[in-house]
Amino acid sequence: MSRGGRVLLIIHDVYQEDNIFPLGPAYIASALKASGAEVTVACQDVFHYSNEELVRRYLQNGSYDLIGVGFMAARFKETVLDLCEVINQYKGGAWLVLGAHGPSSIPEYMIKTTGADIVAIGDAEETMVDLLKCKIAGGNDISNVDGIAFRSGDGVVVNKRREPSRQLDRFPFPAWEIFPMKDYADCVGLKGMEEGGKVLAVITGRGCTNRCNFCYRMESGIRLRSINNVIEEMKILYQQYGVRHFNMQDELFISSRRRLLEFRDALKSAGLKITFNCDARVDIFDEEIAHTLAECGCVFLNFGLESSDQNVLNAMGKRTTVEQNIKAVRIAKKTGVGIGLNFLWGNIGDTEASLKSNVRLIRELNTYYHLRTIRPVTPYPGCDLYYEAIRRGLLSGPEDFFERFKNSDLLTVNFTDIPEKQFYESLFNVNKELIIDHYEHTAGDMKEANHLIEQFYNLYFKGEYKFRGARHYDRKQEKVGGRK
Ligand code: SF4
Structure with a gap:
């Protein structure tokens, strides 16, 4: 296993052929890679992998620390809910992290409905790096990670918001090479x-x-x-x-x-x-x-x-x-x-x-x-x-x-x-x-x-x-x- 941790980012299907390059996950991937992580992307949008195929190709034999899925609210019921069910079944010890506009404003609902472990609220580059550090340190203590909501027992804890970075030039360019x-x-x-x-x-x-x-x-x-x-x-x-x-x-x-x-x-x-x-x-x-x-x-x-x-x-x-x-x-x-x-x-x-x-x-x-x-x-x-x-x-x-x-x-x-x-x-x-x-x-x-x-x-x-x-x-x- 990579000492820097392993992350799978899933770009869910939108059932069309004109797919815009997913900048959000690509920025997150580059931040994670810069921190030493091994990052894999599963582009269901491009290849239209069914969830079964996603399991065969990525989930069944993969052992990840984090699995990330970003989405807009319009795609939640239609696509993301089923996808999360499948991920939860096969994620092993990984944390399922949801992000982007869809879950950010309603993290408690999203965690309860999908069974996800965490919602990354707002910009997620630094949040994902911090989460991965916690994960590979073996500790489950994510109570100090800003900009997340997480499942805790039967409830959901919402941490303090992360101040969005004003210095965007600090972020490395998107990780095009893995897409x-x-x-x-x-x-x-x-x-x-x-x-x-x-x-x-x-x-x-x-x-x-x-x-x-x-x-x-x-x-x-x-x-x-x-x-x-x-x-x-x-x-x-x-x-x-x-x-x-x-x-x-x-x-x-x-x-x-x-x-x-x-x-x-x-x-x-x-x-x-x-x-x-x-x-x-x-x-x-x-x-x-x-x-x-x-x-x-x-x-x-x-x-x-x-x-x-x-x-x-x-x-x-x-x-x-x-x-x-x-x-x-x-x-x-x-x-x-x-x-x-x-x-x-x-x-x-x-x-x-x-x-x-x-x-x-x-x-x-x-x-x-x-x-x-x-x-x-x-x-x-x-x-x-x-x-x-x-x-x-x-x-x-x-x-x-x-x-x-x-x-x-x-x-x-x-x-x-x-x-x-x-x-x-x-x-x-x-x-x-x-x-x-x-x-x-x-x-x-x-x-x-x-x-x-x-x-x-x-x-x-x-x-x-x-x-x-x-x-x-x-x-x-x-x-x-x-x-x-
Ligand atoms: S707030 Fe700005 S980005 Fe949003 S719809 Fe209005 S003009 Fe467009």
Whole structure:
């Protein structure tokens, strides 16, 4: 056995072919490796290993100290619960550690429901290293490890939160060498990127300056890597892995004009001719930012516009205006980049009128880069809307949430005055309109459009929950997943 300990990180399946490189586990793996651990990754997302195959390949004969699984709440019932049952059966003496946004805000519930030993809350690089040290020291005393919750007898102990590191440059680059890089780099394709070019994910900062009521981030504020550190990482991906398109995974990639200009200059000095996609907020977006992004190689901008109704934007704490939304998209359109128009409906203050005006705005601003439909807002555990739902008596807690949550295109909690049946009828009508509009503008196959409309119908009215949503369906237009 490795003196530094053995860790298995499992990347659970998401049942699609366009898998984004799992940066979180890759950062954790590099921190563990730097501490002397032997780290193995099991990528169920890429290889679609069943849990039985996972047992055969990794669990049956492996002897690990820690087994880590990170996940979002939306995947809990569908995938993670069964996975944990299997891990518990075969983990031997290992500790099962859950992490990421899914379990972080509701660790007691997660430990009780899954039988996991520990939840790592928030950033987990340092937490996992500390846990491994405790484990290989042979002691079970983890009471001094910050940022965890752990099972103790019949109860759960939640330790003090770990202060998130502000010095992100301290973390070693992701442990790419232990991941099936070719599979990740080849499976995502976006319009505007070099034909056959490889795509990988990078994150230049963690967190966001805002706090929208549906966002499940737990830390406030933004923490940034230095641009030099980011460019060094991009150079390695460019030179060693042939990456030409970067998927910027930041929640807020453009946090300031100065930083974006610094990024542009550093890219030029490094001679990196790349394309990339990123998310942007509309409030600081202007001509200079749009042109700088295009100059840097940005081919796709994802805007979280969320609503065309100012009262709804205010209620969700978006801190933007409808005018800013419209202005930002009009400016971005002039540069020719692809634009993602993200709208949610069903937040506090939403009405039939706000739904209709959302559709009008999408149709007015649409670049038809990819198919846009509207989803109901989901109050994921940890976000302000989740606690508001509890306060209003609309939700009793995590168990109730997971009982109700079936699919992110369905209502989990109704914050409007609209009866549920009418809510779905209205949503169905507007999504049907948006699908037809998209296929007409892109000269798409109307048979495909009708099939998609039927899937929405079956989801809303017949409980066929397996539907993965319009964007994964829309592969031809977006060229996602078509190259594997
Ligand atoms: S702007 Fe985006 S990342 Fe920031 S709080 Fe809102 S939803 Fe979350």
